[in-house]
Amino acid sequence: MSTRHVLVVAPAGVRAPVLESVTLARTVGVPTLLSLVPLTDAELTALGEAGVERALVTDLGDARHSAAVAGRAVATAAEATGASLVLLPTSFVAKEVAAHASYLLDAGLLIDVGSIADDGESGQVVGGKRAFAGTWETTCAVTSPVAVATVRANAVTAAPAEAPVSTAVEPLEVDATLPRGLELTERTEHPTEGRPALAEAATVVLGGRGTEGDFSAVEELADALGAAIGTTRDCVDEGWQPHDAQVGQTGVTIAPRLYIGAGISGAPHHHGGMQASGTIVAVNVDQDAPLVQIADFAVIGDLQEILPAAAAAIREHRAS
Numbered sequence: 001m002s003t004r005h006v007l008v009v010a011p012a013g014v015r016a017p018v019l020e021s022v023t024l025a026r027t028v029g030v031p032t033l034l035s036l037v038p039l040t041d042a043e044l045t046a047l048g049e050a051g052v053e054r055a056l057v058t059d060l061g062d063a064r065h066s067a068a069v070a071g072r073a074v075a076t077a078a079e080a081t082g083a084s085l086v087l088l089p090t091s092f093v094a095k096e097v098a099a100h101a102s103y104l105l106d107a108g109l110l111i112d113v114g115s116i117a118d119d120g121e122s123g124q125v126v127g128g129k130r131a132f133a134g135t136w137e138t139t140c141a142v143t144s145p146v147a148v149a150t151v152r153a154n155a156v157t158a159a160p161a162e163a164p165v166s167t168a169v170e171p172l173e174v175d176a177t178l179p180r181g182l183e184l185t186e187r188t189e190h191p192t193e194g195r196p197a198l199a200e201a202a203t204v205v206l207g208g209r210g211t212e213g214d215f216s217a218v219e220e221l222a223d224a225l226g227a228a229i230g231t232t233r234d235c236v237d238e239g240w241q242p243h244d245a246q247v248g249q250t251g252v253t254i255a256p257r258l259y260i261g262a263g264i265s266g267a268p269h270h271h272g273g274m275q276a277s278g279t280i281v282a283v284n285v286d287q288d289a290p291l292v293q294i295a296d297f298a299v300i301g302d303l304q305e306i307l308p309a310a311a312a313a314i315r316e317h318r319a320s
């Protein structure tokens, strides 16, 4: 069987989800990276440790924020490298980029896979994904010669290759013209205060209405753990947290390794967006709250006492 070439896309630098995708790519073939921004020395070292010998870099400037242009870059790189599988770390934007790329490549598209395999007989790419808020595990085979897939954050643990390699960087020419009728007029970066992005964080601490709007204990625990902060829709409606921190049916879907929900009841609308989390911890004064019922661990008590005590214990443990 010939070697499968896998193109892994890094839309905004070599972050943890990109290295997770590279790790997944190595299980079915030889990974090549496409970066839509210039790479730093530290990123090249990380790629070398992950076994990436070839990195294509295209500098699209602000045009990379157009899914059509980014999708064109992905398709161009896939054709240039002869990739039969393209992996992108999942995000709202990446799904749109993947759709554009799969259209241009005439490729089957898998969204939010947690695993990738090669079907031995047909050579088709088979993706494993969770459906219906994490209650079903499904597998989907791509029947076209090229497959495009977005990879769910934290589904795979990033691991170094057996032996480090040196990564050769090659520029890639891509037409960065915006589609007719589209003009980028303004962009606002939301500051993350040094915390990881919610959708890709391995650990997330969330506060609900039980905080009564005081998120200082939630922030303290998140910072002790190096975690992202999330919340419920009620807290967003109250103006206590920004909309992009909302987890649930009408917010972000997350699947971190560790979910800590404090002062959150666990209503179905919230549950649907976090049910696929690895370990679920609930902190609540009410032992009958639905989130307590589905949690792997629950602490019954006042979050304003429990979270700072947990943060202090973690800081102490890290220092020792």
Ligand SMILES: Cc1cc2nc3c(=O)[nH]c(=O)nc-3n(C[C@H](O)[C@H](O)[C@H](O)COP(=O)(O)OP(=O)(O)OC[C@H]3O[C@@H](n4cnc5c(N)ncnc54)[C@H](O)[C@@H]3O)c2cc1C
Binding pocket: 207, 208, 209, 210, 211, 231, 232, 233, 234, 235, 246, 247, 248, 249, 250, 251, 262, 263, 264, 265, 266, 267, 268, 269, 270, 273, 283, 284, 285, 286, 289, 301, 302, 303, 304
């Ligand atoms: C169409 C629609 C879409 C929706 N989409 C979403 C969505 O995407 N995401 C989402 O989250 N919600 C969504 N909602 C809202 C959802 O139905 C719930 O109302 C919401 O999730 C409840 O938020 P909460 O858990 O913060 O508040 P509550 O349900 O009021 O729960 C507060 C919890 O805090 C506990 N508590 C109180 N004080 C303390 C304390 N001091 N220490 C510890 N625990 C304490 C209480 O016992 C309680 O369990 C949606 C609703 C609708 C109608």
